[in-house]
Amino acid sequence: MSFSFEYVDSIIDRTTDCIEKNGDFNINDKLYVGVDLGTAYIVLVVLDSKGNPIATELQYAEVVRDGLVVDYSRACSIVRELKGKLENRLGVELVNAAIAMPPGVNNKSVATHRYVAESAGFEVLNVIEEPEAANYILNIDNGAVVDVGGGTTGIAIFNNGKMIYTADEPTGGTHFTLTIAGNYGISFNEAENKKKDKNNSKEIFRIVLPVIQKVGSIISKHIKDYNVDLICLVGGTVCLDGFENVVEKETNVHTIKPKNPFLVTPLGIAMSLVENNKN
Ligand SMILES: Nc1ncnc2c1ncn2[C@@H]1O[C@H](COP(=O)(O)OP(=O)(O)OP(=O)(O)O)[C@@H](O)[C@H]1O
Ligand SMILES: [Mg+2]
Structure with a gap:
């Protein structure tokens, strides 16, 4: 069976480039943020309304274990910090966010993830499962x-x-x-x-x-x-x-696997919002 990673590899490269340098965007456009609270990394990816990567911030942090937030206040402060960095870089306020959970975690864990994002000032518009998020990119x-x-x-x-x-x-x-x-x-x-x-x-x-x-x-x-x-x-x-x-x-x-499998899930979390808001 043949499967082409052409689109996946190119959008992942652009998302990775956005760690260093903002993508071009229209200041009046709606921006969407994927918030990935991982066991190893907290990653925030910003996309414009067409799904173009605009900015990415990430930090190594051990605040989540097996999908559960184990250091709530540090998780909140890192997400707030990364959101602030993105807003400084882009000169706009970021509000619309999606989060993702490992499959099968209980409602309490979902609520905790949601609170972390909300405490940083995000409005959580979508909650999906992590591999489901990845498939918004892999298709x-x-x-x-x-x-x-x-x-x-x-x-x-x-x-x-x-x-x-x-x-x-x-x-x-x-x-x-x-x-x-x-x-x-x-x-x-x-x-x-x-x-x-x-x-x-x-x-x-x-x-x-x-x-x-x-x-x-x-x-x-x-x-x-x-x-x-x-x-x-x-x-x-x-x-x-x-x-x-x-x-x-x-x-x-x-x-x-794609050339760089690392940022697929956080990017997919943000892409779920782009897809859900397409008319
Ligand atoms: N080049 C690499 N070679 C091997 N392992 C790597 C490499 N880059 C990152 N990793 C490993 O990938 C893991 C982090 O991956 P990822 O960011 O997908 O996880 P996470 O989302 O933080 O965790 P989880 O999804 O389990 O909550 C870490 O264990 C890290 O050591
Ligand atoms: Mg992950």
């Missing part, structure tokens, strides 16, 4: 979208463009980092840096192979009752070279 009609973030692996299965199943499991990048830390006898932070350094990719791959295989077996378990013949991986953790090949071998399902 996969038939297949599974799997978001391997810092804390969890979220899975959504699509059939004829409709989301028919979602699940979330507590395995993510943190487990990869812990495995590396244990292997070398180094700190979590050192292991995190080692993991992301492309110069170590062969050695790291060997060490984390069992964890990638575990992600593969998690995916297999969730797709087994569905007719899935394509898996698309997103999330920071699948940046690891060769991740998709291991998942393909483990699941026996054709597995692909």
Whole structure:
């Protein structure tokens, strides 16, 4: 099966460029913000009403664990700070926001995420599930979208463009980092840096192979009752070279990932608002 990442790769590149430099926008246009409260990163992405990336801010923060906000006041202050940075950069107030949750979290957790965004001054217009958000960018009609973030692996299965199943499991990048830390006898932070350094990719791959295989077996378990013949991986953790090949071998399902899988979900959160507000 062929699938083109041309659009995905280009809009992700533009969103990444927007970390450094604003995109052009009309001051009277409606702007939409995707707020992604992740286990590893808090990311805010601003899109114009046509879905063009305008500005991106992100910060590494450990305020969420397995989809739950564990440091409420710090989460609020970081979101407020990032919102302020974006508003300073753009010279406009940002109000319209969407948030996303790992599939299956309870209503209380959803409410807490919402309060975090609202406390920063956002109006939350949409709440969606993380892999569902990713598919606003990937546009996969038939297949599974799997978001391997810092804390969890979220899975959504699509059939004829409709989301028919979602699940979330507590395995993510943190487990990869812990495995590396244990292997070398180094700190979590050192292991995190080692993991992301492309110069170590062969050695790291060997060490984390069992964890990638575990992600593969998690995916297999969730797709087994569905007719899935394509898996698309997103999330920071699948940046690891060769991740998709291991998942393909483990699941026996054709597995692909975009050139840069990192910002797909936060971008998709913002894109959900653009799509919902199209006339
Ligand atoms: N180049 C890289 N190679 C390997 N891992 C990476 C790379 N870049 C980021 N990561 C890992 O990706 C994870 C963060 O990904 P992401 O931002 O998608 O997660 P999150 O949204 O914060 O977490 P979650 O969705 O689980 O709440 C971290 O564990 C980080 O170490
Ligand atoms: Mg995430």
